[in-house]
Amino acid sequence: MRFSFVFSEMGIAIKRNLSMIISVILVTFISLTFVGTAGLMQQQIGSMKTYWYDKAQVAVYLCTKTSPKDICPQGEASKDVQKTVKLRLKSNTLEPYIDKYYFENHAKAYKTFQKEFKDNAVAKYVTPAQLNETFWINLKDPNKAPIIIESFSGLSGIEEVKDQRSYLDQIFSMLNIASLAAISIAGLMLFSAVLLISTTIRLSAVMRRREIGIMRLVGASNFYIQLPFILEGVVAGVIGSLLAGGAIFALVQFFVQGFLAQQLPFTSFVGIPDALALLPGLVLVGAGLAAIAAASSIRRYLRV
Amino acid sequence: MISISQVTKAYRGAPRSALDDVSLEIDKGEFVFLVGASGSGKSSLMRMILREDLPTAGSIHVLGENLVGIPNRRVPHFRRKLGVVFQDFRLLPNKTAAQNVAFSLEVIGKSAGFISEAVPDVLRLVGLEDKANSLPSELSGGEQQRIALARAIVNKPAILLADEPTGNLDPATSEGIMALLERINLTGTTIVMATHDRGIVDRGRKRVIELSLGKVIRDERGSGYGLER
Numbered sequence: 001m002r003f004s005f006v007f008s009e010m011g012i013a014i015k016r017n018l019s020m021i022i023s024v025i026l027v028t029f030i031s032l033t034f035v036g037t038a039g040l041m042q043q044q045i046g047s048m049k050t051y052w053y054d055k056a057q058v059a060v061y062l063c064t065k066t067s068p069k070d071i072c073p074q075g076e077a078s079k080d081v082q083k084t085v086k087l088r089l090k091s092n093t094l095e096p097y098i099d100k101y102y103f104e105n106h107a108k109a110y111k112t113f114q115k116e117f118k119d120n121a122v123a124k125y126v127t128p129a130q131l132n133e134t135f136w137i138n139l140k141d142p143n144k145a146p147i148i149i150e151s152f153s154g155l156s157g158i159e160e161v162k163d164q165r166s167y168l169d170q171i172f173s174m175l176n177i178a179s180l181a182a183i184s185i186a187g188l189m190l191f192s193a194v195l196l197i198s199t200t201i202r203l204s205a206v207m208r209r210r211e212i213g214i215m216r217l218v219g220a221s222n223f224y225i226q227l228p229f230i231l232e233g234v235v236a237g238v239i240g241s242l243l244a245g246g247a248i249f250a251l252v253q254f255f256v257q258g259f260l261a262q263q264l265p266f267t268s269f270v271g272i273p274d275a276l277a278l279l280p281g282l283v284l285v286g287a288g289l290a291a292i293a294a295a296s297s298i299r300r301y302l303r304v
Numbered sequence: 305m306i307s308i309s310q311v312t313k314a315y316r317g318a319p320r321s322a323l324d325d326v327s328l329e330i331d332k333g334e335f336v337f338l339v340g341a342s343g344s345g346k347s348s349l350m351r352m353i354l355r356e357d358l359p360t361a362g363s364i365h366v367l368g369e370n371l372v373g374i375p376n377r378r379v380p381h382f383r384r385k386l387g388v389v390f391q392d393f394r395l396l397p398n399k400t401a402a403q404n405v406a407f408s409l410e411v412i413g414k415s416a417g418f419i420s421e422a423v424p425d426v427l428r429l430v431g432l433e434d435k436a437n438s439l440p441s442e443l444s445g446g447e448q449q450r451i452a453l454a455r456a457i458v459n460k461p462a463i464l465l466a467d468e469p470t471g472n473l474d475p476a477t478s479e480g481i482m483a484l485l486e487r488i489n490l491t492g493t494t495i496v497m498a499t500h501d502r503g504i505v506d507r508g509r510k511r512v513i514e515l516s517l518g519k520v521i522r523d524e525r526g527s528g529y530g531l532e533r
Contacts, residue, residue, distance in 0.1 A: 005410045210396060211407075217354075217394075218459070219383035220411035222376075 009211075009228040013204050014235065020200040021236050027196055028240025028290070029247070031189030032282050036248040038182035039278055040270045045175050047268055049168075056164040058139065058148045060085060061132040067159045074157065077133065081157030085135055088151060097144045101137040109134065132159060190289065193240075197233050197290050198297035204229060205301045212302065222302065229298045230291055237290025238283060245279045305463065305494055306330040306353060311362030313348050313518075322348040323359070324518035330496065332462070335489045337505045338498040339529055340515035346498040349515070350467050353496065354386060355379050367462055384412055387456030387464040387493075391471035393448045395440040401451045402427065402436040408455045426458040427451075430484060446477035450484065457488055464488060466497040470504060478504060505529040 014021055062081055063072030082103065088094055089101055104112070110128035117123040137148060145163040152161045205212060215225050252275045261269045306329070313323040323345045330336055338346045351357040352364055355371045364371040369382050395404050402423050409419045427433045430450040440448050449469060456464055466485065470478035482504050489495045499505060505512060506528040514522035514530065 002410060002413055002416070210394070214394060214396065214408065215411045216380075217383065217388050218408040218411060218455070219380045219386075221380045224411060224413065 006224070006227050006231065010231045010235070013208065013228055013232050016207055017200060017204045017232070020196075020203060021232070024193065024196050024200055024233070024236040024290075025240045025243070027189060027193040028237050028286050029243040031186050031193050032241050032244035032286055033247045034182050034186035034189060035285065036244055036275075036278050036282055037251065038179045038186060039281075040248065040252070040274060041175065041179035041182065043274055044270050045172055045179065047270070049172060051268060052168050053142050053165060056142055056168060058137045058145050059160075059162045059164065060135040060137065060148075060152050061159045061162065062134065063157050063159045064130060064132055066130050067132075071159055072157070076129075077157035081155075082133070084155070085152070085158075089135070089137070094148065094151060097139055097141070097147060099138040099140045101135055104134045104136060106131060106133055190285075194289055194293045197236070197293040200236075201229050201233055201294045201297045202301055204232060205298055216302075225302060226295065226298050230294045233290040233294030234287050237286040237288075241283045241286025244286070245275075245282055248275050248278065248282075305332045305334075305367065306496070307363075307365040308349075308352070309363045309365075311352065311359040311364060313345075313352065313357070314360045321360070321518050323352075326362070326515075326518070326520055328513060328520060328523060330494060332494055333489070333492050335486070335495045335508070335510045336497070337508065337510055337512045337529075338496060338515065339500070339505060339512055344515040345518040346515055347467060348518075350465050350496070350498055353463075353465060354388060355382060380412075384459060385462050387459070387461035389449065389452045389456045389464070389466045389469045391468040393440070393445075393452045393472075395448055395451060395455075397440055400437050400439055401432060401443065401454075404440070404451055405455045405458050409458060412459070414459075422458050426454040429457075429487075430454045444477075445473050446480055449473060449477075449481055453481070453484060453488070457493065461493065463494045463496065466495065466499075468499055469497065470499065470501050475503065482508070502529040 062077035062085075063075065065076045067075075086103075089098060106128040109131040110126070113126060113131055114123055117126075139145060139148070142165060145165065149161045149163060152158055212225060249272065252270060252272055256269050257271060261267075308329075309327050311323055311326045312321050314321045326345070326349065338349065340346055348357065352359055352371070353366055355366075355374065358372060367382070367385050369378075371382075374382060396407065399407060405423050405426060406419050409422065414422075424433060424436070427436055430453055432447060432450050432454070435443060435447060435451075440451070443451065449472075453469070464485075469485070470481050473481065478501060485495055485497065486508075509526045509528070511525045512522065512527040512529070513520060
């Protein structure tokens with residue numbers, strides 16, 4: 001095996017076929033950028049889920065004077081309602097599921113509201129009495145929220161029992177749809193990359209059919225004949241995937257860390273280490289797909 | 305060395321078989337002319353010996369290999385023991401004479417050291433050591449065929465197949481090529497040469513196998529192109 005010969009043959013092939021090779025590089029680059037972005041997005045969703053689900057609580061809102069009359073016909077919830085809720089939370093049936101809970105009265109709710117809506121005009125018009133007194137419950141397992149909801153819904157004096165995760169789920173499902181869309185586009189583009197590589201390699205083989213004919217006559221092994229073509233595809237695939245890696249690094253560095261992380265300082269975002277972990281996979285996919293596409297198309301073209 | 309037994313080759317859609325129950329033996333060191341009109345089956349026979357094609361029926365043994373049973377992956381190694389030249393030379397236009405010869409050694413993985421010795425040697429043998437750096441376009445037809453011959457024999461094949469090697473050359477140049485083939489034959493290489501060149505066959509007085517409509521109609525030693533023609 002003479003590698004210098006194989007590589008010089010590959011170099012000649014790439015030079016002759018340059019425009020096609022560039023198009024393969026570009027398609028691989030763009031499709032793998034989508035793949036990488038979708039991968040990072042999934043990681044982001046995953047880490048946000050664990051972070052926020054952990055913080056998500058079940059809220060038991062008690063009736064206020066201003067609650068809708070059909071739900072709270074008796075108006076403001078009495079102290080008895082508070083006692084009943086407390087008793088149930090401490091009961092043998094519910095206690096095993098509860099990590100901790102606390103009660104927020106009108107005054108505390110007002111304080112929190114004023115803090116969260118400091119710059120909002122609505123803060124001026126809200127009175128403490130309008131804000132629900134609330135039992136905030138942290139569960140040992142957030143998935144068990146329906147048990148709490150079940151046991152408090154319909155209890156008189158309670159306006160609503162809400163699992164905060166239901167808000168989060170909407171956001172996550174939207175993010176999931178976006179990353180699925182990215183993956184679908186990536187899949188389509190990878191498919192076209194594979195077709196383009198096959199066509200390119202076959203074109204390259206047609207351009208070099210004299211050489212191939214002579215190689216077969218003098219007894220060059222199939223592997224030796226095919227190798228320069230496969231390497232031609234692999235080189236294009238690797239360059240494309242490295243470019244995709246570069247684009248993802250830039251995205252993480254300048255958009256996620258440089259912009260998003262500044263805007264939302266209390267959220268953990270994917271960083272360069274995550275992008276770095278993704279890179280070998282991208283190169284592997286780029287090189288692997290190119291090798292398989294090139295090998296299968298050249299094999300069909302070259303029979304003994 | 306070459307043993308062909310009851311070989312029939314039928315191409316799909318063709319009205320008659322290209323080869324029809326052909327049997328012949330060629331021994332080591334022989335020089336054989338294969339003659340016959342176009343379509344008589346000469347080229348089909350050459351393709352079978354080179355294992356570029358398989359017979360529909362019959363068996364072919366070349367250099368101890370059963371070409372009907374040989375697995376595909378062993379075909380390249382088998383072909384390294386054969387040399388081939390064609391009417392149209394089949395040189396690579398963008399490589400020099402020396403590079404064309406070297407190419408056939410590079411692709412079978414010979415070392416650079418071996419190539420740097422073997423190529424000048426074989427160019428000297430074909431009388432073109434001073435044209436080593438010329439491109440095929442700078443060479444005459446006869447010179448191009450000599451380069452093609454150099455390429456075919458540089459790996460010291462046991463058998464040289466020549467498919468109308470003088471078909472594109474004038475008589476004087478053809479004689480030169482013929483003399484070269486005889487010299488190669490004298491070193492022990494078996495030569496099978498398909499040709500239409502009456503003069504060359506008549507002067508050669510070698511074994512002549514004549515094919516007609518896919519059948520062997522004459523197989524004589526020390527013969528000419530055709531007695532009655």
